Amino acid sequence: DIQMTQSPSAMSASVGDRVTITCRASQGINNYLAWFQQKPGKVPKPLIYAASSLQSGVPSRFSGSGSGTEFTLTISNLQPEDFATYYCLHHKSYPRTFGQGTKVEIK
Amino acid sequence: QVQLVQSGAEVKKPGASVKVSCKASGYTFTDYYIHWVRQAPGQGLEWMGWINPNSGGTNYAQKFQGRVTMTRDTSITTAYMELSRLRSDDTAVYYCARDSSSRPFDYWGQGTLITVSS
Numbered sequence: 001d002i003q004m005t006q007s008p009s010a011m012s013a014s015v016g017d018r019v020t021i022t023c024r025a026s027q028g029i030n031n032y033l034a035w036f037q038q039k040p041g042k043v044p045k046p047l048i049y050a051a052s053s054l055q056s057g058v059p060s061r062f063s064g065s066g067s068g069t070e071f072t073l074t075i076s077n078l079q080p081e082d083f084a085t086y087y088c089l090h091h092k093s094y095p096r097t098f099g100q101g102t103k104v105e106i107k
Numbered sequence: 108q109v110q111l112v113q114s115g116a117e118v119k120k121p122g123a124s125v126k127v128s129c130k131a132s133g134y135t136f137t138d139y140y141i142h143w144v145r146q147a148p149g150q151g152l153e154w155m156g157w158i159n160p161n162s163g164g165t166n167y168a169q170k171f172q173g174r175v176t177m178t179r180d181t182s183i184t185t186a187y188m189e190l191s192r193l194r195s196d197d198t199a200v201y202y203c204a205r206d207s208s209s210r211p212f213d214y215w216g217q218g219t220l221i222t223v224s225s
Contacts, residue, residue: 034211034212036152036212038152043215043216043217043218044152044202044212044215046210046211046212049209049210050209055210055213087151089152089211091206091208091211094157095154095168095169096142096154096211097154098153098154099151101151101152
């Protein structure tokens with residue numbers, strides 16, 4: 001099974017900051033990587049698919065990059081509504097696996 | 108618009124079974140796989156498996172093999188996930204999600220809280 005490891009597990013940041021979250025796959029997954037945002041008590045929201053493609057309606061301050069085993073989600077100019085937990089997901093094969101999540105908190 | 112509407116919260120006793128439904132609308136039901144993902148309180152997301160609404164074929168995570176059954180009824184565009192021999196650590200919110208090979212989990216149901224308690 002492919003394991004997904006996110007770092008950091010939590011971080012504090014301020015409005016306006018640039019935030020980078022990393023997701024590493026235990027083996028190469030090409031660009032079969034998606035990112036999701038989840039707020040407490042809410043349904044996960046898809047942000048990015050195919051490592052770098054923005055889902056419709058997602059603000060352009062979100063961006064994704066990477067291929068193979070290392071991927072990043074970057075939020076430029078962090079906004080109050082961006083404080084949430086972020087998950088990566090590989091979809092190269094089965095079983096699908098999520099990263100453990102990165103909680104972005106207000107500093 | 109695409110919608111996935113799940114059945115309501117349930118409380119079950121250990122050893123019982125639960126069946127959660129996921130009613131799809133706004134797209135051709137048989138064109139997209141339906142996956143099930145769960146989230147225990149305060150924990151991350153865990154993939155459980157999928158069903159192909161067209162063929163009825165399934166693929167389950169090894170962890171749930173023998174306890175989970177995913178089915179569908181194409182006449183009412185609804186997918187189901189049944190989990191048997193429930194334990195307290197099965198307490199979680201269960202989500203269905205639509206999936207395509209290029210855009211995984213692009214639409215989600217609202218979630219169904221299953222509480223397992225004696």
